[in-house]
Amino acid sequence: xxxxxxxxxxxxxxxxxxxxxxxxxxxxxxxxxxxxxxxxxxxxxxxxxxxxxxxxxxxxxxxxxxxxxxxxxxxxxxxxxxxxxxxxxxxxxxxxxxxxxxxxxxxxxxxxxxxxxxxxxxxxxxxxxxxxxxxxxxxxxxxxxxxxxxxxxxxxxxxxxxxxxxxxxxxxxxxxxxxxxxxxxxxxxxxxxxxxxxxxxxxxxxxxxxxxxxxxxxxxxxxxxxxxxxxxxxxxxxxxxxxxxxxxxxxxxxxxxxxxxxxxxxxxxxxxxxxxxxxxxxxxxxxxxxxxxxxxxxxxxxxxxxxxxxxxxxxxxxxxxxxxxxxxxxxxxxxxxxxxxxxxxxxxxxxxxxxxxxxxxxxxxxxxxxxxxxxxxxxxx
Amino acid sequence: xxxxxxxxxxxxxxxxxxxxxxxxxxxxxxxxxxxxxxxxxxxxxxxxxxxxxxxxxxxxxxxxxxxxxxxxxxxxxxxxxxxxxxxxxxxxxxxxxxxxxxxxxxxxxxxxxxxxxxxxxxxxxxxxxxxxxxxxxxxxxxxxxxxxxxxxxxxxxxxxxxxxxxxxxxxxxxxxxxxxxxxxxxxxxxxxxxxxxxxxxxxxxxxxxxxxxxxxxxxxxxxxxxxxxxxxxxxxxxxxxxxxxxxxxxxxxxxxxxxxxxxxxxxxxxxxx
Numbered sequence: 001x002x003x004x005x006x007x008x009x010x011x012x013x014x015x016x017x018x019x020x021x022x023x024x025x026x027x028x029x030x031x032x033x034x035x036x037x038x039x040x041x042x043x044x045x046x047x048x049x050x051x052x053x054x055x056x057x058x059x060x061x062x063x064x065x066x067x068x069x070x071x072x073x074x075x076x077x078x079x080x081x082x083x084x085x086x087x088x089x090x091x092x093x094x095x096x097x098x099x100x101x102x103x104x105x106x107x108x109x110x111x112x113x114x115x116x117x118x119x120x121x122x123x124x125x126x127x128x129x130x131x132x133x134x135x136x137x138x139x140x141x142x143x144x145x146x147x148x149x150x151x152x153x154x155x156x157x158x159x160x161x162x163x164x165x166x167x168x169x170x171x172x173x174x175x176x177x178x179x180x181x182x183x184x185x186x187x188x189x190x191x192x193x194x195x196x197x198x199x200x201x202x203x204x205x206x207x208x209x210x211x212x213x214x215x216x217x218x219x220x221x222x223x224x225x226x227x228x229x230x231x232x233x234x235x236x237x238x239x240x241x242x243x244x245x246x247x248x249x250x251x252x253x254x255x256x257x258x259x260x261x262x263x264x265x266x267x268x269x270x271x272x273x274x275x276x277x278x279x280x281x282x283x284x285x286x287x288x289x290x291x292x293x294x295x296x297x298x299x300x301x302x303x304x305x306x307x308x309x310x311x312x313x314x315x316x317x318x319x320x321x322x323x324x325x326x327x328x329x330x331x332x333x334x335x336x337x338x339x340x341x342x343x344x345x346x347x348x349x350x351x352x353x354x355x356x357x358x359x360x361x362x363x364x365x366x367x368x369x370x371x372x373x374x375x376x377x378x379x380x381x
Numbered sequence: 382x383x384x385x386x387x388x389x390x391x392x393x394x395x396x397x398x399x400x401x402x403x404x405x406x407x408x409x410x411x412x413x414x415x416x417x418x419x420x421x422x423x424x425x426x427x428x429x430x431x432x433x434x435x436x437x438x439x440x441x442x443x444x445x446x447x448x449x450x451x452x453x454x455x456x457x458x459x460x461x462x463x464x465x466x467x468x469x470x471x472x473x474x475x476x477x478x479x480x481x482x483x484x485x486x487x488x489x490x491x492x493x494x495x496x497x498x499x500x501x502x503x504x505x506x507x508x509x510x511x512x513x514x515x516x517x518x519x520x521x522x523x524x525x526x527x528x529x530x531x532x533x534x535x536x537x538x539x540x541x542x543x544x545x546x547x548x549x550x551x552x553x554x555x556x557x558x559x560x561x562x563x564x565x566x567x568x569x570x571x572x573x574x575x576x577x578x579x580x581x582x583x584x585x586x587x588x589x590x591x592x593x594x595x596x597x598x599x600x601x602x603x604x605x606x607x608x609x610x611x612x613x614x615x616x617x618x619x620x621x622x623x624x625x626x627x628x629x630x631x632x633x634x635x636x637x638x639x640x641x642x643x644x645x646x647x648x649x650x651x652x653x654x
Binding site for chain 1: 389391423443451457458460466487649
């Protein structure tokens with residue numbers, strides 16, 4: 001019997017979270033992410049987990065931080081306006097190193113915008129949305145199956161590195177239905193935060209191991225940690241204006257992620273061996289880009305696709321290598337041109353062609369083929 | 382036993398100004414924990430931002446110093462994730478009723494077993510004396526140089542109306558009463574609020590003809606009316622405030638996490654769905 005199911009991206013996202021061991025969800029209703037909350041409200045109690053709808057977006061982010069500190073894998077889900085409100089405590093989770101995942105099902109903004117239309121306008125907000133400086137992990141699936149798989153990865157990365165991870169969906173990826181077969185649980189690799197191995201007397205809650213990540217105790221297990229958003233020493237207690245401690249802490253919030261960037265870089269590619277023209281795309285846009293590249297390749301063009309799943313940390317080495325080989329790089333995005341700016345830091349600007357849509361409508365393959373043909377210097381056959 | 386074992390000596394001395402009442406409120410909480418014989422490892426203290434919220438760092442429990450106004454949201458997640466934990470929230474008047482006002486009323490409505498102690502000094506002390514939702518009409522603040530125009534909240538009435546199941550008030554002057562009320566608040570299985578009126582001589586008193594901590598505490602003594610007296614002689618309340626146990630729900634109000642555990646049991650016994 002086939003195990004294939006017809007499933008929505010938001011549903012795959014919720015099931016991926018459960019498969020990764022998530023047992024706590026707090027959220028606030030917002031289109032187009034609400035199905036994730038609705039599904040988990042039903043499924044979490046069956047597994048002994050907890051669901052709560054909080055009074056606002058900020059509160060749901062706070063509840064998720066609290067649940068994670070109590071030792072339970074916790075996530076929230078939202079969309080543009082809610083993602084803006086959550087930035088305060090995303091910064092807190094970064095500073096206090098609380099593992100959690102924030103799903104942002106992107107919709108057209110700014111402001112209330114087009115609540116039921118897809119967009120990719122929050123790419124830079126995922127990177128810079130909260131004040132201050134820190135390393136960031138943001139992942140963007142482009143299919144229903146990827147929603148499941150990448151959600152598992154997002155939870156794993158957050159647990160491994162003690163960081164809030166952002167899962168960037170968009171309205172189409174979240175709402176579209178595809179035929180999927182989900183993996184068996186034994187096929188799924190699940191990571192859980194490392195616990196302290198020393199005695200409570202010796203435990204320093206913010207003293208990192210060699211990998212830059214401090215072990216995390218759970219409230220109630222006897223370690224009595226202090227957690228704060230203030231700059232703190234290894235003991236977790238606030239320090240006042242100690243440049244050495246401050247520098248070490250803020251640098252570590254970046255380097256613990258940078259040092260494992262290769263393992264964090266998720267992507268797929270197509271026809272890249274001898275590609276002279278390369279399309280770099282992510283999220284829902286990667287679907288049209290895939291169709292366009294296949295079509296152009298079928299017509300004999302030396303064209304390839306680099307589909308980024310990991311947006312942050314930005315896979316600069318890989319992009320730099322693409323830029324060295326390719327003659328032109330085409331970057332379609334459903335925004336005014338966000339990630340293309342990052343790409344231009346590593347590929348000379350004259351090689352990069354930005355193609356944008358900011359009308360709430362999806363790219364068609366045609367719209368990506370056209371600049372490919374122009375770049376190739378030929379007319380459309 | 383001494384309450385000193387509940388303090389992190391490495392975090393001291395504290396940052397509070399001379400004459401500040403926060404230390405008295407903190408000690409009252411620690412004495413309450415001591416009286417109840419609560420297990421140290423099971424206690425979680427969650428605070429927001431402001432002078433009062435720095436207390437969490439001094440306390441040798443599981444402690445979280447969260448973001449401004451958000452202590453109750455973290456506390457809600459912690460308590461729901463692990464109902465065996467004893468969750469205490471430390472907050473200030475601005476933290477709990479201005480930036481955290483929405484969380485405050487919803488935490489009261491939801492009725493999780495969380496005890497909230499509000500260090501109520503009528504002012505934003507850490508930022509240097511701006512008016513809060515608890516600043517009395519006519520008081521001077523750095524942002525009310527001509528006297529404050531807005532009416533203050535009555536925290537107790539707000540908490541009761543929103544659904545808190547235990548509400549009490551005391552002052553730094555009435556420290557023993559304060560301890561007893563925190564004990565009862567923790568014992569009460571539901572959302573408890575203790576309005577702890579405390580003095581800020583530096584950022585409030587100096588601007589409002591209460592030049593010293595002693596003067597402010599005498600003011601607390603002279604303006605507080607015990608709950609029983611207030612009941613008998615309502616006229617004695619003119620220009621004063623009531624202290625003591627103000628509300629203890631006699632009705633059986635379901636505690637949220639206990640109800641959630643029942644829900645889990647019910648669903649799992651059905652074999653899902």
